[in-house]
Every structure is written in C-alpha cells, then in structure tokens.
Amino acid sequence: MSDFFSSGWGIYIAVVSGVGIIWCLYLLFSQRKTNVTYEADGSVADTGHVWDEDLRELNNPLPRWWMWMFMLSCFFAIGYLVLYPGMGSYQGTLGYTTTGAHEASVTQANQQLKPIYAKYMELDVKQVAADPQAREMGQRLFLNYCAQCHGSDAGGSKGYPNLADQDWLYGGEPDNIKTTLIAGRAGVMPAFKHLEGTQIPDVANYVRSLSGLAADQLKSARGAEVFKTNCAACHGGDGKGNIAMGAPNLTDRVWLYGGSEAAIVETLNKGRNGKMPAHESILTPEKIHLLAAYVWSLSNVKDKAINKASN
Template identity: 40%
Template sequence: MATEKLDPVTGRMTTGHEWNGIEELNTPVPRVVLFFLAATTLFAIGYWLLMPAWPLGWTYTKGLLGIDQRVVVTRQVEQAAAERAEAWTEKLVEASYSEALGDEALMRHVSETGRTLFADNCAACHGVNATGGPGFPDLTAKTWLWGGEPETLEETIRVGINSTNDDTRISQMLAFGRDGILERDQISDVVAYVRSLSGASGDQAKLSAGQEVFASNCASCHGEDAKGNRELGAPDLTDNHWIYGGDLQTVYSTVYAGRQGHMPNWGSRLAPADLKILTLYVHSLRGTAQ
C-alpha cells in the first residue's frame, strides 16, 4: 500500500509511489498552465459563438457575427474588378489592337494580368510557358494555324477549334491509312517526303515517290509548297514545329490514323476585357518567328 510522507528537501508531500528508491512528489500543476488552459477554453467558446464553426449535417452554425467567407471573397473580387476597370481596362476595351500594342503602359498591365489569365485558363494544355506539348501547339513559335494577327487570335480563342460553339473553327486531318485512302507503302513514302521538308534525310527514290503522293492527296490542304493553308487551319509542313511530334513513328501515325485537335471556346467563359487581354498576351509571347 502506497504511503504518503513529507519530502524533507522540498517540504512537499509525496504520492507514496517509489521506484528503486526514487519517490514521486505530489507537485501541483503550475498556475501559468492553468491560466493558458482557461484562456484557450474561453477563446474557443467565444469563437464557437461568434464565428461559423459547427457542422450540422447539411448546414452549419452561422455565428453571432454572421461572417460568410464566400460573401467576403465575392465582395473583394468585385471591388478589385471595379478598381481595375477604373484604372486601365476600360481604356483597353475602347482601344483598337494597334493602339493597345503601341501603348507601353497599357501593355505592361496586359503582360501582368494576361500571365495570370493564361495560367488559369490555358496553361493546362499549352503549358505555363506556352511552349505546348504533344497535341498542343507551342504558342511562342508563332506558327499559327489560322493566323497570328490579334483579330484572328481573338476569334480563335473566342469560338474555339472543333468546339461546341456554332461558329467554331473546324479542322481535321484525314485518316489516310485507317480509311483505306492510301496503301502502307504510299504512307511510308509520303511520311519520308514530309519529314524531308523540315530537314530530315531520306532515300531519293522514296522521296520522289512521296512527293507524288503528297501532290495527289495532301497539297489540296497543305498547299503545293506544303506551306499550309490558314483558311483551313492546315499547318506549315516545311518548318520544324510539330504539334504531335516530328519523329518517323509519330508522323506515320498522324498520316495513318488522322488527327482532330480540340480547343474550348472561351467567348462564353471570359469577359470581353479578359478576352482582349488574353489575345494581346498570346500575341506578345516571344519565340522563334516564322
């Protein structure tokens, strides 16, 4: 049975427990700890009463102050939009593209705001640096399918490509192999020829045969000189910028199975000012001009 006794050193009672000659003092909890425990408890009770805190199944306690973070954030966004409109977006909307491009102060705002708009809406496909990836064009290369003028870019962003918009741009590469339009040897020849247009080497007899296949089947869209056709969204095959890849297997797959890219239409999602900012931002991206 544990026996309490007075500790001669501290003058405090022990708990009566002993381990190998070591006795445990019955030391009270420090007052500072009790103070902070009490203060924390009071703060928690006050917070529960004043602020949204407890879940109640399909709802939650609103708190006596009635604070709603969603309302607060919405108000802040509206205020920021109003301040931005007063500062420069109204001027941007009224300006023509040539006027906006010639206004350095305005373009600084476009660069800052456009970077955020691009990251929020476009970077998922085209990458944070707009350099694209397999299936998504490099926007810094300036190899535009429909043209790189601001007005043309705005239309592309607004209506999309093969999108749900009634005025969408439409573009599709035929599946020459899968649909039996060309034989495998013909596909192999035209692939060798197309790759040679951007510097790849190949057997001369194969290239000559591929050139004939190209003239008969591909020139109607890509042009006799293979420079592309912006009316149809057909890419220039003579540069070294490939949407899906320029290696032998990828180009073969493109010709054999066809391609049909997709870009959402942003006209229904972005305000007119944001659409113009994004257009100017994409137009101003620096890359290898073609």
C-alpha cells in the same frame, strides 16, 4: 447528379438520407426513457463491463440538454433538405445551385474589374501589348486559363501549339488570336487508311524532305505523287499550309505531334483531332482583349526583350 447516368441514383440517395434521419430520431426517442438500475447501496448499477480494474460502464439516460441538441440537429437537417438540394435530384424550394452561386460570383467580380480593364478596350491589341501593366494582367489570365495546355511559358507540348514562336496554325495577327479565343478551333487531320502498301511511309518521307529532314530519296520521290493527290488540298501544293483551315506548314521544322517518320506515319494512319475550346462564355470581352495582347506579344519579335523583363 450529372455524374450519374440513371435517375435511380437520385432515389437511392434520397432514401438513404431520409431513412438516416428517421433512424436517428427513432434511436433518440427509444433510448430517452431508459430505466436506471440501482445497487442496494443506492449507486447506479453497471452494465457488467469493467476496464482497468475499476472503470465501470454505466447505463445512465441521455442528459436532457444533449437530447435536445441532437433533436434540433435532426430537425435542422430536415429543414435544410427541404430548402436546398441534397435529396437526390430534388432541387430544394429555394432553387439554389452551386453553378448559379458560382456564376453570380463571377458576374459580380467581372463588374468590379470592368473599370480597371475599360481603359485598355480603347486601345488596339498591339498598343495594349506595349503596356507592361496590361501584359502582366494578361499573363495572369494566361496562367489561369491557358497554361494547363500550353504550359506556363506558352511553349506547348505534344498536341498543344507553342505560342511563343512564329508558327501559327490559324494566323498570328491580333484578330486571328481573338477569333481563336472567342470561338475556339477544331483541327481535324483525317486518317488515310485507304492508302496501300508503302504509300504511307513514302509520303512520310516526302513530308520530312519538305522541311529538310533526313529522308529516303526513293521513297520521297514516290511520296510526292501521293502527297499531291491526298494532301495538297489542305496543305497546299508546296506544303506551306493554310491558316484558313488550320492546316500546318510542313516545310518548317515545327511539329505539333512529332516530325519523326514513325510519328508522321502514325498521324497518317490514325489521323489527329485538335480541340481549342471557345472562351466566349468564360471570359469577358475585356479579358479576351488583354489575353490576346499577351499571347500576341509572346511571338512578336520586337517585344521578346520586353516580355522577358515582365516574366
């Protein structure tokens, strides 16, 4: 019922379910004593409906076996709705929830897999990354939990970082990657609506010039002062970023939201909010260890040939 905003929906569903079962029982009992009308020759009279010249609709009472099966189905439905959730917000006497069943299943699976993962917990991330079997296990974890945002090849997309290059917002060392997986990240680029006139286009051109992209020299010169006043606190005076804050390096050609002047202007005008969800409650420490090793291997130069062989 979490998808509904009012408790009235729970009452509505409970009423519909209860009235539906009661109506079925009423219909059954009201029809069980239907009298059969016979013709003079002893045959059962029809209802007057005839199809295909001689196909007559009769009005015989329900067979006893069918009636009992129908009644048992209704009683089963009542018993089920007493024991299990189904009557709106009523939880059922057994306290069953699909969430609880899922969590129990995950816990059981994690316990069964723990011995398989245990040997890798004794190794550091770089050692695990050198093991082809461990990397393959990490890749499967990545495809299950990370590929939806970063892509199956970890190449990322607009707003989702490429994990296979050397550019890291929060650092590419094993401990940085583990921290990201465990606690998540929340990257906020504020909107600079207080800038006036040509200041935003000016600083956009300056930022482009930092990475060697084509830029208007006059605008770039004016934008340098705007940058020092408004942007250097996070990105640094040289524009090389700050992994402690997740502020990107603006001097390379890696752009999370696009490096065109229009894209940078949009970023300055509207700001950006990047959210990497925490996986501590989703993945066990063993899985995080393996996943961190796989992600680290993707961007580690000396392991690129190994990764290609394992993919």
